[in-house]
Amino acid sequence: MxxxxxxxxxxxxxxxxxxxxxxxxxxxxxxxxTAVNSSAxxxxxxxxxxxxxxxxxxxxxxxxxxxxxxxxxxxxxxxxxxxxxxxxxxxxxxxxxxxxxxxxxxxxxxxxxxxxxxxxxxxxxxxxxxxxxxxxxxxxxxxxxxxxxxxxxxxxxxxxxxxxxxxxxxxxxxxxxxxxxxxxxxxxxxxxxxxxxxxxxxxxxxxxxxxxxxxxxxxxxxxxxxxxxxxxxxxxxxxxxxxxxxxxxxxxxxxxxxIAEGVYHYPFIGIRMTPLDLAAQEELGLSQASGAYVTDITPGSPADKAGLIASGFNDTIGILPGGDLIIAVDGQPVKSPDDLISFLVFDAEVDQTITLRIIRDGAEIDVPLTLAERQ
Structure with a gap:
């Protein structure tokens, strides 16, 4: 297989x-x-x-x-x-x-x-x-x-x-x-x-x-x-x-x-994210293209309870403006969604409280949230 x-x-x-x-x-x-040549x-x-x-x-x-x-x-x-x-x-x-x-x-x-x-x-x-x-x-x-x-x-x-x-x-x-x-x-x-x-x-x-x-x-x-x-x-x-x-x-x-339990417990934030390019940055009116742009939030999730804002998505227009842009987690830079996923998979634990640094309406703010368990 x-x-x-x-x-x-x-x-x-x-x-x-x-x-x-x-x-x-x-x-x-x-x-x-290695060839060794001579006249003879x-x-x-x-x-x-x-x-x-x-x-x-x-x-x-x-x-x-x-x-x-x-x-x-x-x-x-x-x-x-x-x-x-x-x-x-x-x-x-x-x-x-x-x-x-x-x-x-x-x-x-x-x-x-x-x-x-x-x-x-x-x-x-x-x-x-x-x-x-x-x-x-x-x-x-x-x-x-x-x-x-x-x-x-x-x-x-x-x-x-x-x-x-x-x-x-x-x-x-x-x-x-x-x-x-x-x-x-x-x-x-x-x-x-x-x-x-x-x-x-x-x-x-x-x-x-x-x-x-x-x-x-x-x-x-x-x-x-x-x-x-x-x-x-x-x-x-x-x-x-x-x-x-x-x-x-x-x-x-x-x-x-x-081995101990038969399962692994992943921490969970409850967001969908997308990377951005320069064209998207300009269209969305953001100050930078690097980061993880929040497009959707699971109701009742840690992200929802912490007040994160998602942009939403339109089938005709695509990604909409107004979503939070995550640029760091616990002081570690987030340049793309993969950086945040890597932090969750390799560094975080269920019930751990983390701090997301986001850009919202042009200002950087810190948002604390407590991770749940992925279902």
């Missing part, structure tokens, strides 16, 4: 040493042929069979792959409906995968790379982050959880490794780079007041992600999980070089709650 913990137990010095060893060889140690001879220097970077990837694969599983989705008669990927999260047998992998399953069977099979059950799932936790009894001997990294440390251009089961081909590794950051995935769930919720800070990679890879880990060269592979952008249903991975910091927030 394809279409938010415990601290990493790796020593930071060891992690850096692994990364340095692999990265330092990319330019210097890649296979190469012409010889070719052949690179060694295995370069240092290849050795590093082989070691990473051998260390991590035992904890990457193939997930079979079964119907009531135990026929296979589809497959996905997942990876071991802890020593208690919890396995992380995608919500869309396990949705609608009557049963689940997990297969480890050595062929060992386990029945699994869904412990918790969250449609808005597309994350789910399944559980098996008794990990196979020698299988260790994969440590989690920090998606705030990711940079465009760094290497990324995807391991999973594309088209049912178990234990497939693909190598690419981080192609982009700050992408957005839209939830399958309709939000209160219409529209859909979204997950910000999604990772874009060109590491091959195909049907069956969903739920598998995206790793850095230290073998730490930096994302959970979730979707591809394609017109054919196969890899197009544009894949998306749920950031591991969303995993760190969502998964413990799924």
């Amino acid at each position: 394809s279409t938010s913990i415990p601290e990493s137990n790796s020593n930071s010095g060891d992690r850096q040493a692994v990364v340095d060893e692999v990265v330092a060889t990319v330019v210097a140690q890649l296979p190469a042929q 001879t012409s010889t070719t220097q052949i690179a060694p069979l295995t370069t240092d970077i290849e050795s590093g990837l082989i070691a990473l694969y051998q260390r991590v792959n035992p904890a990457v599983v193939n997930i079979f989705i079964l119907d009531e008669q135990s026929f296979v409906l589809g497959t996905g990927s997942g990876f071991v999260y802890d020593n208690e047998g919890h396995i992380i995968t995608n919500n869309h992998v396990v949705t609608g399953a009557s049963g689940l069977e997990v297969v480890f790379p050595d062929g060992e099979r386990r029945a699994a059950e869904v412990i918790g799932a969250d449609v808005d982050s597309d994350l789910a936790v399944i559980k098996i009894e008794n990990l196979p001997d020698g299988v260790l959880p994969i440590p989690l990294g920090d998606s705030n440390d990711i940079q465009v251009g760094q290497f990324a490794v995807a391991i999973g089961n594309p088209f049912g081909e178990a234990g497939s590794l693909s190598l690419g780079i981080i192609s982009g950051l700050g992408r957005t995935l839209t939830s399958d769930r309709i939000a209160e007041g219409g529209g859909r919720y979204s997950l910000p800070k999604v990772i874009q990679t060109d590491a091959a992600i195909n049907p069956g890879n969903s739920g598998g880990p995206l790793l850095n060269l230290a073998g730490e999980v930096i994302g959970v592979n979730s979707a591809i952008r394609t017109s054919t249903g196969t890899n197009s070089g544009v894949g998306f991975s749920i950031p591991v910091n969303a995993v760190s927030r969502v998964i413990p709650s799924l």
